[in-house]
Amino acid sequence: MTPPLGDIAHLGHAQLHTPDLAASVAFCTDYLGLTVNAETADTVYLRAFDDYEHHSLVLTARDRPGLGRVALRTSSEAALHRRVAAIEAAGGTGKWVEDEPGLGPLYVTTDPDGHEHALYWESEHYRAPEELRPALKNQPQAKPNRGVGVRRLDHVNFLAVDVLANAEFQENVLGARPTEQIRLDSGGIAARWLTYTNKSYDVVYTSDWTGTPGRLHHIAFATDTREDILRAADLAVDTGVFIETGPHKHAIQQTFFLYVYEPGGNRVELCNPLTRLVLAPDWPLVTWTEAERAKGQAWGLKTIESFHTHGTPPVAP
Template sequence: MTPPLGDIAHLGHVELLTPDLDRSLEFCTDYLGLTVDGERGDSVYLRTWDDYEHHSLVLTAHETSGVRRTALRASSEEALQRRVKELEAAGHAGRWTEDEPGIGKLYVTADPDGHEHALYWETEWYRAPDDLKPGLKNQPQAKPGRGVGVRRLDHVNFLAADVAANADFQQHVLGARPTEQIRMDDGRISAKWLSFTDKSYDVVYTEDWTGSRGRLHHVAFATDTREDILRAADLALDTGVFIETGPHKHAIQQTFFLYVYEPGGNRVELCNPLTRLVLAPDWPLTTWTEAERAKGQAWGLKTIESFPTHGTPPTA
């Protein structure tokens, strides 16, 4: 049975692995404008200024790059238990743990490709210290005066050996809605965008051309305006951050984007998708053909060679 839309409230946070924690942390604080909200062992917990929870991103020192955990907040304790029951019935049994600050018990499982997912309900609402208190009481934290000043964690794009199987997991086990996809001439689905909210997408699966499993394509942070994306490109130029492609506009989902690499090797997208919402409960799935995808981005920019091949951890 397809679970009801709403058992998963939203994307909570993502854990990135990095072989160079100090430089990755500098990128996150000085370039992205994230705020450190604690450390534990080899991990540093960071937050955007408009996310309401303890952390939006976890950076963990590791021998290589990639994504370890993607955390999804349930809409209630009852919703969490329903999803756990469905996960176990669908063959995705996991384990309970309490291993993150500011978060209660998490149910840790994995999608068919092996990407770790953690579901939780209990969470600590962020209380800004005096030096970070906002001027408006309905805002969690003052806007940072450094870097891009990203507003919130927006989405995560996984590389997958089988896009369709992983998208089915998100849709039929967790309750996401598919909004757009790419169907190749041979019929296979090479990418799919899904949403838990009224945003047009929260998670994405893109075909891994190497045939590997469990890799990351990118993690994305949203900005207030398109102009922030242009400023992010100038800041990258001034500070030596590697720009892979953009600024430009995607045809699929119409997101205004800039892709950069953080020092650990992970791809990070700066995006402005705030103008596009999926409000219709019967929103039709948009399918793009191989020929349409080959045209490139919305205004004609061709997709660069590294976009479908670069992922983390790197392959041989």
């Protein structure tokens, strides 16, 4: 039985691997408007201005791009240990580490596809230095005066060999709630969107056409307004950031979006889903058929081929 919604409080942060750390950091600071909050020889910790925690994104130098750790904060220490017990009762394994600034112990495990998840409770609330201090005391950091100025990390879209197995891990073990899905004519599930909160989604699993486990489709950052998405497109043109597709509006989840590639090769979405919440405790799972999905976006240009084929790490054809 799916545990009660609430043991996972929210998506904490994500880690991207990049073969060009300096360029990826420049993209995140100059284009996205993130702030560097700590760094080591091969890793940089960055934060979005409205995040209350130490970091929203971790960039780590690697030979190939891809997704590293996805971190989930629990709603209490007891909730953390309940989820660890649930993981191990379901046959999963993990280990305790304490290797990130601003955080206490993390329990690191994987979903069935091999994507690394870290669960934690102890978290240092960010205190802005004088030069980043906001005028309003209920905001962690002043809004950035550069780039898009994204507000927070919004969601992670995993590629998966078996969408249903991974979605059921999120539901039955971590306590996520499914909100929308795509069902193929064959009966298989091609994608499923899930939430830990009253947002319409926090994580997504979509089918990996290569059959390769553990890959990333994209991470997404939320903006304040739709106009920020248009500004992001203009800034991308002016600064040489590669636009893959958008701005358009998704039919599924109704997100207004722009997809770009950061210099390391990972896909990043700028999205504005802030007005859509799932408040019904008995929200029915919305299922889209293969024919309905083939119609494409709600409006905008037709989805381009690379949206269905590009993932990281890359796979040789």
